[in-house]
Amino acid sequence: MKPLRTVFFGTPEFAASSLKAIHDSAHQIVGVVTVPDKASGRGQKINESPVKKYAAEHNLPVFQPEKLRNSEFLEQMKSLDADVFVVVAFRMMPKVLFELPKLGTFNLHASLLPDYRGAAPINYAIINGETKTGITTFFINEKIDEGHILLQHEVEITPDDNAGTLHDRLMEKGAQLVVKTLDGLAHENLAETPQQEKEQVKNAFKIYREDTRINWQQNAVTIHNFVRGLSPYPCAFTKLKIGAEEKTLKIYAGITEETEIDEPAGHLLADRKNFKIMTGSGWYLPLEVQLEGKKRMGIKDFLNGLGSYDNITVIM
Structure with a gap:
């Protein structure tokens, strides 16, 4: 298997787990993209995202663009000559960015798509009384969470679960699925599957x-x-x-x-x-x-x- 040149996009702890899994795998991380540092609290202390902290600790090149359409940033991404972009818990990406890598850009989503598209899939699965959920990797397109599915893994929701405990299990299984997806793309043995549209798709809108x-x-x-x-x-x-x-x-x-x-x-x-x-x-x-x-x-x-x-x- 030829290792894939990978650029990783992500921000929170959920994403950092996948970044670590890729770093521990045979694949090569040539860039890490995350949000700019932010000052918060009374002392206006500068906070770095969990993804940036992991990347810095392991000497991985970090990019923190204010705007994803910025021409200088896009040129930087082109120069990395990536085989694939991997996106976990990041913002919406413009077409001019996600079309750059040779094999495409795939996302990890914390549900069994097409159900629970949106920002809060873990929360809504429990709120709605589901007994199972899962994780999905899929190629990104211009619509939110609607691209062709690569791999899925089902996860049980127990009566004792809350959003925190389920988050942690999906984070671990998701990291494994990301590496499995990269391996499949490297071996050229993954089939894309269009999402099956349903009469009533369960949504996971942002929670205010x-x-x-x-x-x-x-x-x-x-x-x-x-x-x-x-x-x-x-x-x-x-x-x-x-x-x-x-x-x-x-x-x-x-x-x-x-x-x-x-x-x-x-x-x-x-x-x-x-x-x-x-x-x-x-x-x-x-x-x-x-x-x-x-x-x-x-x-x-x-x-x-x-x-x-x-x-x-x-x-x-």
Whole structure:
């Protein structure tokens, strides 16, 4: 097998795992493209992406263009004479860029395409109560996540999974699939498969903060999956009134409980041992929370810190 000259495009930890897998393989990384460094926080500390950190630690050439259509950057990419571009958790690429390499540009996506195209496939698979998801490598075209499929691998979603645990498993399996895809392209034994269009394709649109508020009128299982699918980030939340103050409560984990009690959705029961909220069908019991202005904690510590339990209600 002739090693492929590869340029890698990516930003977060999910992408850095694939970069490491390629670096550990027989293939040659001739360039790494990631986002420009950003200053953040009170001290305006410069933050580098996980992909840049890995590349710098292993003396891989790094490119951080502000704009992907920049003529100087495009010339730099041409000069690398790459066989293939690999894209993992990066921004949308223009045609003038993804058509540069000899074999094309492929992307790793954290779902079984065509379902869950978009920015948040891991979150939505759990939110929607799926029992399986997966990873896909596919050639990029001008439409988002719609190119021809190269390889797919199915991954189980367990009842104990949240977005964080599923992310980590897909990250590991995805890195393996990227290398397997490169090997297949090098051996010229991979077949492209057009995505099969369905009447109803499940989407994974970008999640904004206003999308993460819990609707207590939904049933308990739906709410439970919603919390799991947003934990640990961006995290589901509800609004509480504690005395005269309104506070945001993030909920990272919880369980459901059936009941014959007929209380309206949003009714809250709190005492030294219990903290539960009525849904459209049964109780939901938060187990790990973070009250605005406080650190993340278990429900017992949260209850101990409340003091009085008579002056707390859910703001619907």
